Amino acid sequence: MSTNSTFLKEMGITEWTSRDVVPQASETIVTTEEVGEQSVALTSETLALTPAKDRASSGIWWFFGNKPQGDAELFFQSIIRVLGLTPQEWSWKAPSDKFNPEQLPQDGSPIVALAFGGAAAQKLSGERDGLPELRETVLAINADGAEDLPLIATFELNQLISRPKDRALFWQDLLLAKSVLQNS
DSSP: OOHHHHHHHHTTOOOOOOSSEEEOTTOOOOEEEEETTEEEEEOOSOOOEEEGGGSOOOOEEEEESSOOOTHHHHHHHHHHHHHTOOGGGEEEEOTTSOOOGGGSOTTOOOEEEEEESHHHHHHHHOOOSOHHHHTTSEEEOOSTTOTTSEEEEEOOHHHHHHOGGGHHHHHHHHHHHHHHHHTO
């Protein structure tokens, strides 16, 4: 079993669809079905693939927290792959960075921010509650010009490395962020 498969299984993902490549319309999927006593096989001649860069962007992801290093960086790269994000669709920011309204996309693409750790979430949102209370809630970034940007608080990456049982909760946070982005 590959490292990615192990990661996905730990996150509770049973079915995986890669967003790195998109099948063209002429594709026929290879499957085998048993119907009664007969076995029916559907095959394709060639699977022609095109890069995912041709797909429409679903929005911009901003990640806030301590810059990941070592295993945390590898874990973060896996998160980016699982989300199917291109380099243009995400960026890493320090919570202490001053917000600049010029950072907002000019094309009106929706943005969702994910704060790794309670301290980052508190600094960005202005809330005083701890991480358990901030999780599973759509917060707002507390900065001039950014009040409408949704913020999702989640665990620090290093905590997810040391406590794998928190990864299911982290996955819920990612799903909440994705839902917010899709409904923006």
